[in-house]
Amino acid sequence: MKKTKRVISTLCILALSITALTGCGSKGSGKTYKIGVSQTTTHDALDSAYKGFIDGLAEAGYxxxxxxxxxxxxxxxxxxxxxxxxxxxxNDNPDLILAIATPAAQSLANLTQDIPIVVTAVTDPADSGIVASNEAPGGNITGTSDLNPVKEQMDLLLQLVPTAKKIAILYCSSEPNSKFQADLASEAATNVGLETVDATVSNTNDIEQVVQSLVGKVDAIYAPTDNTIASGMSTVAMVANSNNMPIICGESGMVMNGGLATYGINYYNLGKQTAAMAVKILTGESKPADMPIEYLEKMDLTINEDVAAQLGITIPDDLKAKMNK
Incomplete structure (x- = not known):
């Protein structure tokens, strides 16, 4: 009889142990969550945001x-x-949708007010009509903004190109995000004594002609986080660098593809921050309506040293010390 009790006790302990281990290896009740992703286009910044999102989910156990x-x-x-x-x-009715960049977010916002949506790489969701306000979205959409430190970027331009007097602001006229940034850039440039001219394209096919038209007319180019310009950055750089027009960019991927420098967003980290918001929604901890749009606090300084050498630009020691390696 004692032996039987001992066997039963051992079996109970084993059962509890298996249950505990099984619980530790899954989230919640073991449900598989369906997540839809809509990305506007392919370029380094948006690709990095998506990778950061996936890695952020994985770190949280998803x-x-x-x-x-x-x-x-x-x-x-x-x-x-x-x-x-x-x-x-x-139509697939997933548990959550990730929208990467403004056009993707706007298309989704027009079709559903029920499925939770997190956005990323959207400069100003309220200005784009995606949410009621950035502080209180109020609907089924929230997420992260890639708003750039435009003032600091203009300061960086003058540090690297101190003789600059007139700059072109290069962006796609059909992207609301880009027009919003261009207006901010124009104001910031004026505040530091720079004259500006808008240089707009409607698609990537216009880029070479528009940049070529700036030769001899401006001292440098400012390109915000514009999806069209980012996709055609190699063309921008080919024309601009061969004609001694340094490019200050909105993000580091554009710098790596031929721009001179940026002080801006790390899109991988932005994606991870978006993932943390998504997890709160999936677990029921928060609702999009109550989650303010979030911003990255830390920016990265990225300088393309090869381009600087090509243009004969000396990088000040204080900037070298702050560079993102």
């Missing part, structure tokens, strides 16, 4: 093939594709 399923869609820069992707994702 891994593809384990407890999440991801349907990733890329519009490849075509406006109509954003609408098609939005319709598909909404």
């Amino acid at each position: 891994k593809e093939g384990d407890n999440i399923e991801i349907d990733f869609q890329n519009a490849q820069g075509e406006a109509s594709n954003n609408n098609t992707i939005a319709a598909k994702l909404v």
Whole structure:
């Protein structure tokens, strides 16, 4: 009889141990969450934001093939594709949707007020009509902004190109995000004594001609975090650098593709911050309506030393010490 009791006790302990281990290896009740992703186009910044999002989810215990399923869609820069992707994702009714960049977010916002949506790489969600206000979104959408420190970027331009008097602000006229940034840049440039001229494109096919038209007319170019310009950055750099027009960029991917420098957003970290917001929504800890739009506090200084050498620009020692390696 004592032996039987001992066996039963051992079996109970084993059962409890297995239950505990099983619980530790999964999130919640073992549900698999479905997440749809709509990315406006392909370039370094947006790709990094997506990677940061996936890695951020994994660090929180949400891994593809384990407890999440991801349907990733890329519009490849075509406006109509954003609408098609939005319709598909909404029809699939996932637990959450990630919208990367403003056009993707706007298309989704027009189709659903029920499915939770987190956005990233959207400069000003309120200005873009995605949320009621950045402080209190009030609906089914929240997320992170890639608003740049435009004042600091203009200061950086003058540190690297102290003789600059007139600059071009290069952006796509059809991107609301970009127009918003261009206005901020124009004001910041004026405040430090720079004259500005807008140089706008409607698509990547316009880039070479527009940049070529600036030769001999401006001392430098400022390009915000514009998806069209980022996608065609190699063309911008080819024309600008060969004609001694340094480019101050909105983000580091553009610098790596031929720009001179930026003081700006780390999109990988922005993606991870967005993932943390998504986890709070999936777990029911928070609702998008009550989650203010978030911003990165830390910015990175990135300088393309090869481009600086090509342009004959000396990088001040204080900037070298702060550079993102």
